[in-house]
Amino acid sequence: MITEIAIVILNFNGKSYLETFLPSVIEFSPGIRIIIADNQSTDDSLFFLRQNYPDVEIILNLENGGFAKGYNDALSKIDSKYYLLLNSDIEVSRGWLDPLLNAVNDDKVAGCQPKVLAFHNKSVFEHAGASGGFLDRNFFPFCRGRIFDLTETDEGQYDNEQEVFWASGACMLIKSDVFHQVNGFDEDFFAHMEEIDMCWRIKKLGYSFKVVPSSVVYHVGGGTLAYNSPKKTYLNFRNSLFMITKNYEGNLFFKISYRLFLDGIAGVLFTLKGSPLHTLSVLKSHRDFYKFLPEMLKKRSELNKTSYKEANLVGTYSGSILWARYFKGILKYSDLNFRLFKK
Numbered sequence: 001m002i003t004e005i006a007i008v009i010l011n012f013n014g015k016s017y018l019e020t021f022l023p024s025v026i027e028f029s030p031g032i033r034i035i036i037a038d039n040q041s042t043d044d045s046l047f048f049l050r051q052n053y054p055d056v057e058i059i060l061n062l063e064n065g066g067f068a069k070g071y072n073d074a075l076s077k078i079d080s081k082y083y084l085l086l087n088s089d090i091e092v093s094r095g096w097l098d099p100l101l102n103a104v105n106d107d108k109v110a111g112c113q114p115k116v117l118a119f120h121n122k123s124v125f126e127h128a129g130a131s132g133g134f135l136d137r138n139f140f141p142f143c144r145g146r147i148f149d150l151t152e153t154d155e156g157q158y159d160n161e162q163e164v165f166w167a168s169g170a171c172m173l174i175k176s177d178v179f180h181q182v183n184g185f186d187e188d189f190f191a192h193m194e195e196i197d198m199c200w201r202i203k204k205l206g207y208s209f210k211v212v213p214s215s216v217v218y219h220v221g222g223g224t225l226a227y228n229s230p231k232k233t234y235l236n237f238r239n240s241l242f243m244i245t246k247n248y249e250g251n252l253f254f255k256i257s258y259r260l261f262l263d264g265i266a267g268v269l270f271t272l273k274g275s276p277l278h279t280l281s282v283l284k285s286h287r288d289f290y291k292f293l294p295e296m297l298k299k300r301s302e303l304n305k306t307s308y309k310e311a312n313l314v315g316t317y318s319g320s321i322l323w324a325r326y327f328k329g330i331l332k333y334s335d336l337n338f339r340l341f342k343k
Contacts, residue, residue, distance in 0.1 A: 005101070005173075006080035007032055009088050010070045014041040015048050017088040017220070024055065024091045032097070033057065037074030039064040060234045062299030066190035067169065075184065080176055087128075087170045089220035091119055097217040100173040103161065108145065110207035111174035111199075114215035117154055125151045126219040127227065131158035132211030134341070136321040138259060139244050141166065141196055144211070144333045147325050149227075152332055165315025167209045171217050180203055186242070186299070188292060192232065193239035200247045201336025203286035204307035208314065230277040233270075237263055238285035245296040246303060249311070261287065262322070313342045 007029060011018065018036070025034060035057040035088065049056055059074045075083055082104065084097070096114060103112040118127040118255075125145030130152075132144045145151060146160040172195065182201045185194040198208055233298060241259060248255055267282040294335065319340040324330040 004080070005082040005084055005097070007034045007084040007086055008037055008071070008074060008078065009035070009086050009091050010037050010039060010067060010074070011041060011045055011088050011225060012064060012070075013041045013043045013045065014088040015041075015043050015045040018045060020047060021089060021091050022056070022217070024093075025086065025173055026053070028092050028094050028096055033080070035059060035078065037061060037070060038128075039066075039070045043253050044065040060138050065187060068185035068188040068189050068191065068194045072184040072187060075176070075179065078176075083179060085169060085174070087219065089119070090171055091218040093216045096215045096217060099212045101209050103212045105174060106174060108206070108208055109210055110178040110202045111167050111172055112210040112212050113172050114217050115158070115211070115213035116168055116170060116217055116219050118151070119220045122218055124153055126170075126221050127151060128170040128219055128221055130211055132162065132164035132315075133166035133168060133199075134315050134317055135165050135276070136195070136319060138255075138262065138320060139248070139323070140321050141193075142317075143322050147321060147331065147333060150325075150331055157334055158264070161210060161212050161214070163208050163314045164211050165203070165209070166196040166199035167211070178205075178207060181205070186246075189242060190235065192218065192235040193243055197243040197246065199240070199285070200243065200311075201303065201307075203312040204247070204303065206312055208312055220334045230281040233278045234281035234285050235281050237266075238288055241285070241289040242292065242296055245293065246299045248303075252300075256298045278323045282342065316342045318342070
């Protein structure tokens with residue numbers, strides 16, 4: 001039986017988050033199917049769920065393949081018109097679902113995200129998605145309300161609904177047929193940047209993504225992997241190179257060479273700041289990028305056969321967000337040159 005919408009929460013040793021945040025999901029999602037996809041947890045998450053929330057469905061993944069494989073495995077078993085992918089460390093608010101469902105009524109809209117604010121400071125945007133995601137000319141991601149590690153105070157300045165380049169995997173509503181059309185997330189990513197890669201692949205088919213700020217959620221962030229973790233640095237640097245190799249349609253040698261150069265500068269800066277483990281993470285990310293390069297080039301070739309000749313580039317910024325932040329001193333999305341955004 002196909003249901004209209006399934007809320008799917010990926011869990012790995014997240015009992016404390018389930019205790020804290022699952023009640024809000026249940027309260028503000030009446031009558032909606034809620035599923036916990038468990039990635040081989042070793043805490044007592046499952047016992048807690050069975051004892052306290054017997055009506056919540058549980059899918060047991062056979063291995064912990066990270067965010068990407070965890071969702072792919074679980075969603076392959078769920079018949080629903082829409083999937084609502086939700087991190088376990090998110091508090092939702094009253095009326096959060098209807099605006100998202102209204103946004104995907106358009107045949108061209110593949111998915112959307114709400115406004116994401118910080119749980120511990122609810123007046124500030126949260127890093128993972130803020131009010132919609134964009135990519136600059138070198139494919140560094142940023143958001144309305146967040147440039148690199150700087151997050152803005154939410155004063156309603158980004159409350160208009162609009163098309164974006166990518167929607168946050170922390171809370172994303174997506175049409176199930178589109179998700180499966182592109183074979184979901186790339187499991188080689190394991191975690192981080194996989195939602196941007198998937199959104200890019202979907203946009204190559206002519207679809208779009210939106211941010212819907214009338215829907216609001218509150219995200220702890222870094223619940224599974226802290227934002228200052230060297231492993232997170234490794235995954236972000238490696239997966240960014242994966243994503244560019246697969247999806248960029250211009251001179252790949254030039255673009256990758258330039259990104260490797262910029263990564264090298266970042267590695268030096270990590271060392272100067274006394275973070276040698278992060279420098280090592282950058283080096284490891286480059287080593288493993290070369291290891292996976294043949295596979296990524298193969299995927300690039302396959303994508304070129306199935307994508308439209310002209311991808312939907314709305315949400316790209318033809319300037320450099322690095323230059324804007326570190327050389328021009330721009331701290332807010334609203335201070336960027338909007339003539340440089342593809343519309």
